[in-house]
Amino acid sequence: xxxxxxxxxxxxxxxxxxxxxxxxxxxxxxxxxxxxxxxxxxxxxxxxxxxxxxxxxxxxxxxxxxxxxxxxxxxxx
Numbered sequence: 001x002x003x004x005x006x007x008x009x010x011x012x013x014x015x016x017x018x019x020x021x022x023x024x025x026x027x028x029x030x031x032x033x034x035x036x037x038x039x040x041x042x043x044x045x046x047x048x049x050x051x052x053x054x055x056x057x058x059x060x061x062x063x064x065x066x067x068x069x070x071x072x073x074x075x076x077x
Contacts, residue, residue: 003030006029007023007026007058007062010022016058017052017055017056017058018056019054019055019056020056021054023040023044023058024037024044027040047060
């Protein structure tokens with residue numbers, strides 16, 4: 001299964017965003033036991049849609065993951 005497929009499950013209309021809870025679910029399904037919940041939440045906060053407190057831009061996350069531009073966990077502080 002491709003990484004984007006995990007997000008498509010939570011974004012059936014392919015709008016390019018999912019709520020933070022679904023972002024975490026998709027991430028944990030794709031990468032079980034890779035990061036703690038707190039680390040995933042830190043990533044989520046980086047990909048929040050501007051002006052939204054609960055909507056994540058998963059295509060931007062995928063782009064950054066594919067191009068090696070994913071943020072460093074702990075570097076945001």
